[in-house]
Amino acid sequence: MLVRGDLVHCPELGKLEILQDHVVDIGYTGLIDYIGPATTPDAIEKIAASAGRLILVPKGSFLLPTFCDLHLHAPQFLYQGTGLHLPLMKWLDEYAFKAEERIDADPSLAHKVYTRLAERLIEHGTGAVLLFGTIKEETNLILAKCMMNAGIRAFVGKLSMDISSRPSYIEASAAASLTAVSSFADKCIALNNELPPGTTLVEPVLTPRFVPTCSDELLLGLGKLSKAKNLRVQSHMAEAYDQVEWVRAERGVEDMEVFERSGLLTPRTVQAHCTFLDPPSLSHVAKRGTAVAHCPLSNAYFSAEPFRLREALNNGVKVGLGTDIAGGYHIDILSSMRQAVAVSRMREGARIMGKAAQSHTKADGDDKSVLSIDWTEALYLATRGGALALGLTNGVGTFMKGASFDAQCSKHPID
Incomplete structure (x- = not known):
């Protein structure tokens, strides 16, 4: 496949590149074999030999990498945006556990x-997604198959939880939980055998829901399993x-310490939220190679603190964005980009006003402690x-x- 048009991407934090009138040649496996300006001899030759393979990006539109x-x-796609007046732990009891149990009990549902979820992800430009599922192995395989059939790069997590405030939604023991997730991981990996050689779309992810729903025995077992099978967490x-x-x-320590002593704070780990981590803790996360999923909208509902995004980036933490359906009510990552910028601007405003109050002079935002991000960093x-x-x-x-040609096309503003 040959594509000609304008391309926009951010190869580095804060660096925006606009590649005007470029040609991209995509090979059979979906990797970019060639990219360059359309006016170069190589590009002209490829266009001439394209024989109907050429796709033109409409004028006024451009390609972006998928989100x-x-x-x-x-x-939780079942009830997104519901019950957000409640504190987190009560919200889980009132909504999350019930919805997950309902889906586990009904494969057709x-x-x-999950088919509708995949459709909505594609509509909103999401090409890769890290998913929390439910505790039942078969239901998570349905989720993986729906994502694979839609062509979405999906990392699917069968929940592991041997402690629960809802007695009907719990795994029998730590040992039973570990057996189930190991089986799921093997079956999920095997789904890729249905794809062309060298192609991988779905991968299993070990998913202890969070410390309150996991015993120390379960967390330690998951840490060993992650290391043994090189699985993401x-x-x-x-x-x-x-x-x-x-x-x-309940544990007498911070939950970061619980994850670390369990072998779950690794370069293969993505931890959501992390709003209560101070800069030294963020520095420790960076040293472990663990990434953070920043979910600004759900943080506004469930956390008493905003995530220290600028401090995390300054400390070298790997950070990406999440929608956190259903704690967030919109599946669009573009909305998460806007919210991340807005929250950071409010944090910067608070910093400026605090500095002004301390010095009794006008403060500015030009020093190295600026907390806001801009839209290019959000992209x-x-x-x-x-x-x-x-x-x-x-x-x-x-x-x-x-690179994989994971791309979406912007809509022409007058369409």
Whole structure:
């Protein structure tokens, strides 16, 4: 396939590149074999030999890399935007656990919801997604198949939870949970055998829901399994005030320490939220190579703190964006980009006013402690930043030779 048009990407944080009138040659496996200006001899030759393979991007439109959603609860697509007046732990009892249990009990409902979810992700330009599922193995395989059939790069997490405030929605023991997730991981990987050689669309992710629903035995077992099978890990960490206080009361430590001593704070791990991590803790996360899924909208509902995004980036933490359906009510990563900018601007405003109050003089935002981000940095987080957080190398999230051609086309403003 040969594509000609304007391309826009952010290969680095804060760096926007506009590639006007470029030609991209995509090979059979979906990788970019060639990219260059349409006026070069090589590009002209490829166009001349395209024999109907050439796709023209409409004038006024451009291609962007597809978005990466680093945090989405697939079964909660059932009720997105509901009950957001409640604190996190109560919201889970009132809505999340019930919806997940309902989907686990009804395979046809699961297929219907997950098929619609895949359709909506494509409509909103999401090409890679890190998914929380449910506790039932078969339901998560339905989720993986729906994503694979839609052509979405999906990282699917079968929930592991041997502690629950809802007795009917729990795994029998840590041992039973570990057996089930190991089986799911093998079956999920095997789904890729149905695809062309060298192609991978779905991967399993070990998913302890969060510390309050997992015993120490289960967390330690998941850490060993992650290392043994080289599996990715996802969870929630330092998310909300009531959750943080629960862990302190029950475990006597911060939940970051619980994850670390369990072998789950690794370069293969993505932790959602992390709003209660201070800069030294963020520096420690960076040293471990763990990534953060920043979900600004759900943080506004469930956390008493905004995520320290600028401090995380300054400390070298890998950060991407998440919608956090259903704690967030919109599946569009573009909305998460806007919200990330807005929250950071409010944090910067508070910093400026605090500085002015301390010095009794007018403060500015020109020093190195500026906390806001701009739209180009938000675009990076939604594309290349998310790809790196997921461990997708070889240029994913950009337009470059050797990268996967994961692209979406902007809509012409007058269409």
